[in-house]
Amino acid sequence: MRANSLVELDRAHLVHPLASYRGHEAAGVRVLSSAKGATVTDAEGRELLDGFAGLWCVNAGYAQQSLIDAATKQLSQLAYATGYFGLGSEPAIRLAARLAEHAPGDLNHVYFTLGGSDAVDSTIRFIRYYHHAIGKPEKDQFISVESGYHGSSTSGAGLTALPVFHTGFGVPHDWQHKIPSHYAYRNPVGSDGETIIAASVASLRAKIAELGAERVAAFYAEPIQGSGGVLVPPAGWMKAMHAVCKEHDILFVADEVITGFGRTGPLFASAEDGIVPDFITAAKGMTSGYVPMGAVFLSDRIYDTIADGAGDAPIGHGQTYSGHPVSAAVGLACLDLYENGLLDNGRMAGNRLLEGLYSLADHPLVGDVRGRGMLAAIELVTDKERKTPLPAEADAGRRIFDRAWANGLIIRAFNQGILGYAPPLCCTEEEIDTIIDRTRMTLDQTL
Numbered sequence: 001m002r003a004n005s006l007v008e009l010d011r012a013h014l015v016h017p018l019a020s021y022r023g024h025e026a027a028g029v030r031v032l033s034s035a036k037g038a039t040v041t042d043a044e045g046r047e048l049l050d051g052f053a054g055l056w057c058v059n060a061g062y063a064q065q066s067l068i069d070a071a072t073k074q075l076s077q078l079a080y081a082t083g084y085f086g087l088g089s090e091p092a093i094r095l096a097a098r099l100a101e102h103a104p105g106d107l108n109h110v111y112f113t114l115g116g117s118d119a120v121d122s123t124i125r126f127i128r129y130y131h132h133a134i135g136k137p138e139k140d141q142f143i144s145v146e147s148g149y150h151g152s153s154t155s156g157a158g159l160t161a162l163p164v165f166h167t168g169f170g171v172p173h174d175w176q177h178k179i180p181s182h183y184a185y186r187n188p189v190g191s192d193g194e195t196i197i198a199a200s201v202a203s204l205r206a207k208i209a210e211l212g213a214e215r216v217a218a219f220y221a222e223p224i225q226g227s228g229g230v231l232v233p234p235a236g237w238m239k240a241m242h243a244v245c246k247e248h249d250i251l252f253v254a255d256e257v258i259t260g261f262g263r264t265g266p267l268f269a270s271a272e273d274g275i276v277p278d279f280i281t282a283a284k285g286m287t288s289g290y291v292p293m294g295a296v297f298l299s300d301r302i303y304d305t306i307a308d309g310a311g312d313a314p315i316g317h318g319q320t321y322s323g324h325p326v327s328a329a330v331g332l333a334c335l336d337l338y339e340n341g342l343l344d345n346g347r348m349a350g351n352r353l354l355e356g357l358y359s360l361a362d363h364p365l366v367g368d369v370r371g372r373g374m375l376a377a378i379e380l381v382t383d384k385e386r387k388t389p390l391p392a393e394a395d396a397g398r399r400i401f402d403r404a405w406a407n408g409l410i411i412r413a414f415n416q417g418i419l420g421y422a423p424p425l426c427c428t429e430e431e432i433d434t435i436i437d438r439t440r441m442t443l444d445q446t447l
């Protein structure tokens with residue numbers, strides 16, 4: 001089928017995520033047709049370096065034979081097995097066990113989902129259930145962080161603190177509350193790490209006091225805020241927030257949907273942050289985006305309390321595809337890759353990426369460079385001294401994205417003039433250098 005007719009079919013029938021539907025119809029879809037390693041080829045044969053690993057997920061790179069083999073083998077052996085009726089499949093059981101080995105502390109129990117949004121949604125339900133089980137049903141208020149993203153399910157979208165996910169949807173709900181972000185580049189308290197941490201601690205304490213600790217069920221944070229513009233907290237921020245939650249008997253959820261599976265270096269950023277949260281949510285890199293899968297990690301205490309609270313009664317939470325054997329088989333093959341060099345390569349490539357992005361700091365448009373591992377951003381300004389953002393136009397991001405695309409590079413261009421980077425962890429040094437060269441070219445054309 002020719003690309004032109006695909007564009008027409010797309011326009012007529014396919015509803016895209018997070019798109020201006022009319023804007024998308026006018027622009028027309030760009031069809032991707034194949035990919036290998038970190039290179040994607042479009043329907044017209046144009047080759048592009050994928051500096052965003054699809055949507056921060058293709059950590060292993062495209063066309064990894066071991067992942068393809070794992071999926072193919074599992075498809076022919078046992079294409080589906082439910083976890084209902086006391087049934088299960090070997091890949092789901094083995095993946096849960098191996099993930100538990102890698103997860104921080106006593107996060108020994110894994111509930112599989114289809115992706116990140118339903119992982120977050122599942123935590124909300126588990127947390128409510130837990131508090132009922134311990135006789136504190138009044139603990140039903142949830143706190144998250146401005147600029148945070150926790151998916152777009154009906155409940156999770158309200159923990160998300162990006163207005164586009166709220167407008168017109170009737171969220172957040174009245175049980176969902178926010179504290180200011182740690183966003184260092186544009187923080188009213190300044191950019192000093194200790195000061196930012198102190199301000200966040202004070203905000204969280206104030207919010208808890210306002211709601212009453214006895215009402216607060218849980219606090220959600222990403223180790224690095226991704227969709228909010230790759231906002232990296234000062235070292236120690238997660239630990240400080242975790243300590244406040246512990247002090248007030250509030251459950252702590254680390255949303256590692258992006259940061260999990262090597263994106264920041266280790267398998268879980270929480271380990272590097274030195275915390276054992278009550279829950280971790282993960283997805284994306286778990287299967288490297290080859291097949292859908294997410295997970296909720298529950299601590300021993302949470303799992304046992306829920307289990308004992310229910311006694312013999314079933315716990316009414318489940319999905320048809322929880323623990324899908326094909327996804328689990330791919331997850332196991334991904335773990336093999338992470339354990340056998342992919343994490344190490346990601347660390348090497350991450351250092352190179354940050355070095356490269358810092359080398360752009362002298363560009364007249366670059367106001368800020370930030371990142372950890374293979375998760376990074378540059379923030380563009382028209383006046384460095386005043387940190388003047390690029391003119392706020394609805395399609396500003398799209399225009400930078402288009403320029404990068406024309407230069408053979410895929411990055412995420414946020415409308416605030418933030419360029420996000422999350423390349424596959426398998427990138428070579430040469431590929432990282434090419435990402436940087438093409439970024440510089442794109443910036444020069446944006447001047």
Ligand code: PLP
Nearest residue numbers: 115116117149150151255257258
């Ligand atoms: N949580 C975080 C931190 C995310 O970054 C995302 C997606 O980017 C989600 C949740 C939602 O995941 P999904 O898009 O798989 O539903």
